[in-house]
Amino acid sequence: MNREYYYIDEEGKQFGPYALEMFRLLPLRPRTHVWRSGLPDWITAEEMEELKGYVKEEEKPQPPVTPDAPETSAQTITLDQPKPKTWLMESILATIFCSMVGLVAFFHALQVGSRYQMGDYEGAVRESAIAKRWLIIAMIVGVVINVIYFFVFKDEIMAMSMQMRR
């Protein structure tokens, strides 16, 4: 019953799985390649039965921002494109447990949310990727530092462990 939906964007990147309700809210074009669990192969969005009436024909002109509806713009963005992964909690944990390099990841992770709020979706995706990269660097630096410290303080660490064992 719960089918999973996927699509491929212009750059050939695959996105999903989505539930049908979410999938219908995505800005899919008639020619967008889509796939659903159970289908033998990818089809275009216009061929998919359950997307009838949900696929936008043309680039819709942006609705003019009226001063009496200031709250709505953020709401529509949330529905149009899902917020990319922020890596916020991961970078906090990396800062504590791996190395201070995690702070760089943290500041980029904060940018994901604020850019998304501003409606800069591409900026949010970019910051998410940068945060992820710095997260990996923070982890590697953490491991390297620990290995170096292990060799520098080898005697102390051995003594400490022996002491605790008694």
Next chain:
Amino acid sequence: MPSWSEAKSWRRLILILGLIVLLIGYALIDPATTVWAPKCPFKLLTGLDCPGCGSQRALHALLTGDLRAAWRAHPLLVVALPYLGVGLVLEYLRRRSPRVQRLSDIWYGNRAAMVSIGIIFAFWTLRLIPQLLSR
């Protein structure tokens, strides 16, 4: 289904297996008495606890069912683990419905991150006071 996502699920599988091995390791071995558990560089240099110090011992205590020892080793971790766990589940389920997605955005959002950092620093300061006084 194209092979692309298969590679991704393989990666996820390896990640989960690695995590399970790590948890079994922390359950069986007391990190305080082994040289194999990473030692905190900050503590080695200053003799003071860093914000994360004690979390390996706390994890070991939790995995062996000793909640009191876990609380003594790192009380904040005991509180933080359920929070982090719920966040992970929300993140996993976020594609299911817009409501779950919104909840997960708030749960792990910018405001939540700033509050977490505040709590971590407050916890660190409170834990450092007795250590600094007893020097």
